[in-house]
Amino acid sequence: MENGISLYPGLDNTLEENLQLLDAAAKYGIRRVFTSLHIPETNVAVLKKELAKLLAAARRYDMEIISDVSPRTLAMLDMTEFDMSAFKQLGITTLRLDYGYDAVQIAMLSHNQQGIRLQLNASTITEQILAELQAAGTDFSHIDALHNFYPRRGTGISEETLQRKNAMLQKLGIKVGAFVPSSGKQRAPLFEGLPTLEDHRGWQTDKAARHLAALGIDSVFISDSLPLPAELQAVADLKQDEVVLAAKMLTQDSVQQELLRHTFTAREDEARDAIRAQESRGLIQGTIEPENNYERKLGAVTIDNKDYLRYMGELEIIKNPQPADNRVNVAAQVLDEEIFMLKYITPGRKFSFKLK
Template sequence: MDMDNGISLYPGLDNTPAENLALLEKAAHDGIRRIFISLHIPETDVSALKQEIGTLLQAARRHGMEVISDVSPATCQLLDLPDFNPTSFRMLGITTLRLDYGFSAEEIARLTHRFPEMRFQLNASTITRRILKELQDAGTDFSRIDALHNFYPRRGTGLSEQSLVHANILLHRYGIRVGAFVASQGRRRSPLKDGLPTLEEHRDEAAELSARHLVALGCDSVFLADSLPTAEEIQGIGHLQGDQVTLHARYMTKDPVQRELLAHTFTARLDEARDAIRAQESRRLLREMHAKVLPDNATTHPIGAITIDNEGYGRYMGELQIIRMPQPADPRTNVAAMVDESECNLLQYITPGRKFSFRFAPETDII
């Protein structure tokens, strides 16, 4: 499933207007449909922002991109709006308003009914059961709402995995989709330049791996948070798949039958094995291929080994597993591929009923 992922723009801060425009164009080209624009960073050059914002919003509109902006009294002043009026933001090209501080449940509920052309966004990082209950009691139209976690510029202040998951579960209970940020390893945003992740553990991690971790934790969208991400990072976020755990792996076999089998998306069986993640569909898929798996590469099975049972296992031929507990070699089972060591942490999120797939880089296309 494709996701509605995003980039972040900070007019008047680190990038030149040309760099920001090029970033927007590149993101649109790579299938990114959302932009988070922050308009209340103290270090921003306000006159530069005012000169640039119109061009960026115009380009976003041309590409049909959703523009999310945090709003506060200072934002209205910055954009020369006399008062807080969602229609004025819409006319500028801002389509979603992030309602962080200073809005009561009644005010938010009223906004969702009075301005059907706008979307509104909650701060996922500060959400509580009580806030959601108040919004529900006030009659909020939750179909007009989504949520986005904060990012954390100062090292050591990012969220824990546990708190992010807790917030995501709460929001999903009300049918609210949730996004979060990953840091870029490209140009990092001023003034601290220490990355802008939602989760502290992602601060120095590759953006694409962090993004796949967020998907595994139940996030519905991922935003690149820093000023000027690399072309590879934009492409990775643009092509990110939702609702499944994607693992980078390397082939251990040249057999075309096993490689074709590995190209599918699988579902983890509901009757969870102690030692391995078992694919629900692999044996059926092999039968549909009218193919056989011959003995090949029957080495030991370390954690992260992707195994396929060969014809020696009789009716289990085609059984695909990802090993979670090391096992000895078995001539009836081939080690067809290996999950990259840095990705084995993601195995814990392939829970019963969860979909998973493998991605093989062209240069790893060798034994």
């Protein structure tokens, strides 16, 4: 996944803090930076003083620099007209067109000669807008999309809305990104997180990011000012189109522990009571002895032991509680707060565990 961080020169952080964030993100392999050039609370004088230094540092790390722009941006940057060459000279590689641009303008900009990519606002996209962009001759190979974030509590979008908008865009081959909040330094003016999904307000970054990946998002951005190192690591480690569940390890057996660290595919012949791993029996290296043969509750991760004969190594996640069986070991347990993500492990979907 092509994930990123956010920078807001002229707002919360010092130049040194922002430069340190770029350096830390680069060390984790994060190569995308979002910034906004039309936030009302921005100190424009500071932005003008610091922007060039930040963009130069990002270029040294070979980062894609995405700038949220609107007609207000021109005044901020002392531009008399919308000039792609001027944005390229600054080092901006992608322009997110927030508002104030019609389909004809966007189509024209998508054919620019400066190599600057465009980004649509995924949260406000409609079938009509996409039809107008197609009719205007937009080159969608130079375009992706990014959802809004929402500083005010209660204004973030729903999961249903996000999935509906994503389906419109991804049908045209447009990749879609979204934002997750941080538990580190939160951004002004409200300091209540900047999630895309209202459900994510107050969530840990790791869980919110894995939820977006489970929903099929193509890229995840940390929206707040100074994310924690563990949050940068979590976003860097995200896996494309894979459901990763936090689970408590229960087995003491090294053979089972090793099996639990693999990535699996949910079988196409979906069982009523469990998610069955397609590959697990073929991955076993050794013999699995009986262990933890107790009742299998919702979210139990089970592995069949040697007494189940040719089924030894069968790994399942329980969807409907099952009684104890001496042939079935309970090797791990999906955390209660992550049970809801089982519904995303549909037939053919990849899944794995973040073991605690």
